[in-house]
Amino acid sequence: MTSHSDAIKFAYWVPNVSGGLVISNIEQRTGWDIDYNRKLAQIAEANGFDYALSQIRFTAGYGADNQHESVSFSHALLAATTTLKVIAAILPGPWNPALAAKQIATINHLTNGRVAVNVVSGWFRGEFAAIGELWLDHDERYRRSEEFIRALRGIWTEDSFTLKGDFYRFTNYSMKPKPIEPLPEIFQGGSSRAARDMASRVSDWYFTNGNTPEEIKKQVDDIRAKAKANGHKVKIGVNAFAIARDSEQEARAVLDEIIAKANPEAVQGFADQVKNAGKASPEGEGNWAKSSFEDLVQYNDGFRSNLIGTPEQIAERILTLKDAGADLILLGFLHFQEEVEFFGKRVIPLVRELEAARDRELVAAE
Numbered sequence: 400m401t402s403h404s405d406a407i408k409f410a411y412w413v414p415n416v417s418g419g420l421v422i423s424n425i426e427q428r429t430g431w432d433i434d435y436n437r438k439l440a441q442i443a444e445a446n447g448f449d450y451a452l453s454q455i456r457f458t459a460g461y462g463a464d465n466q467h468e469s470v471s472f473s474h475a476l477l478a479a480t481t482t483l484k485v486i487a488a489i490l491p492g493p494w495n496p497a498l499a500a501k502q503i504a505t506i507n508h509l510t511n512g513r514v515a516v517n518v519v520s521g522w523f524r525g526e527f528a529a530i531g532e533l534w535l536d537h538d539e540r541y542r543r544s545e546e547f548i549r550a551l552r553g554i555w556t557e558d559s560f561t562l563k564g565d566f567y568r569f570t571n572y573s574m575k576p577k578p579i580e581p582l583p584e585i586f587q588g589g590s591s592r593a594a595r596d597m598a599s600r601v602s603d604w605y606f607t608n609g610n611t612p613e614e615i616k617k618q619v620d621d622i623r624a625k626a627k628a629n630g631h632k633v634k635i636g637v638n639a640f641a642i643a644r645d646s647e648q649e650a651r652a653v654l655d656e657i658i659a660k661a662n663p664e665a666v667q668g669f670a671d672q673v674k675n676a677g678k679a680s681p682e683g684e685g686n687w688a689k690s691s692f693e694d695l696v697q698y699n700d701g702f703r704s705n706l707i708g709t710p711e712q713i714a715e716r717i718l719t720l721k722d723a724g725a726d727l728i729l730l731g732f733l734h735f736q737e738e739v740e741f742f743g744k745r746v747i748p749l750v751r752e753l754e755a756a757r758d759r760e761l762v763a764a765e
């Protein structure tokens with residue numbers, strides 16, 4: 400048997416909220432409107448990207464003053480592309496599983512199975528207050544998300560689906576039409592113990608904030624051990640903010656400028672809100688529990704993954720993240736259209752070369 404590893408996948412953050420991906424007054428040539436985003440999706444699929452991930456926000460936070468809704472926006476991007484998969488963020492609470500299952504099943508039919516979902520559990524208490532949604536404690540939010548995911552899967556695969564849950568109840572429900580195969584993939588975001596436990600039971604994919612390969616590996620080992628015990632398989636997606644430039648010096652200078660021009664009030668406001676996330680878990684672990692001011696300037700700790708440097712350096716580091724267990728790299732950029740293209744043309748081919756070289760080594764060692 401020939402050994403080879405699966406090619407690592409690439410996703411980008413859909414900028415469907417205003418203000419770009421860093422909380423900084425540095426110039427960001429990134430639009431949040433549909434025309435900008437349609438073109439971006441087309442550039443991404445033509446340049447080796449597998450997925451796009453949309454965000455769900457109901458109100459401003461960290462300065463994202465305008466926010467387009469994730470599911471309808473994702474559908475518009477799918478309609479403008481042919482191979483890209485688009486992952487629509489869904490927040491239990493505002494969404495219930497009956498509506499979400501039906502909405503996503505319809506989009507699955509409309510797009511030849513290219514839609515996926517990212518079930519997020521919420522960290523932004525002010526947002527819940529603003530829209531009159533009940534705020535649950537950290538681990539309760541994950542209990543609800545797990546039931547939500549079980550309901551989605553049950554509705555999509557079973558006839559006469561019944562669930563007597565603590566949050567959701569279904570009785571002999573047969574949703575038709577079912578999604579066409581492949582079923583929509585279910586991603587989730589969060590890094591706390593509750594998030595990892597949920598991933599090891601029900602999710603297809605676990606998304607985590609940016610981090611070093613060592614810290615990613617700890618999460619992966621924990622999830623994979625638990626998933627194995629549960630007879631479940633889960634893949635790992637790692638966030639990163641990429642700054643790929645012809646010289647390392649140039650790339651570092653961009654990072655320095657992002658930090659120097661950070662908007663301290665907005666970053667502090669965000670820091671105050673995220674205490675409701677990972678830090679609020681019983682273990683005090685999870686996303687943002689250990690983030691510094693600089694980390695929070697990219698609001699999913701994307702600098703920590705250190706994809707900042709030349710294409711060669713970045714490709715090597717992606718392989719190190721892959722060795723740590725990453726199956727997918729989720730990317731943010733300063734100037735999305737330009738940099739998605741640059742990344743696709745200059746970095747992804749190097750990653751593929753390194754992966755092929757690895758495979759040859761594995762075969763030679765057999």
Ligand SMILES: Cc1cc2nc3c(=O)[nH]c(=O)nc-3n(C[C@H](O)[C@H](O)[C@H](O)COP(=O)(O)O)c2cc1C
Pocket residue numbers: 453454455456488490517518519520521522523587588589590591592593594606607608638675676677678680684685686687699729
């Ligand atoms: C890749 C990724 C995408 C996320 N997208 C959203 C989103 O669109 N909307 C949202 O409210 N939260 C989003 N979150 C936040 C998570 O749902 C979660 O609340 C947060 O990561 C804290 O989780 P933890 O306490 O388990 O670490 C995202 C998280 C990750 C890692």
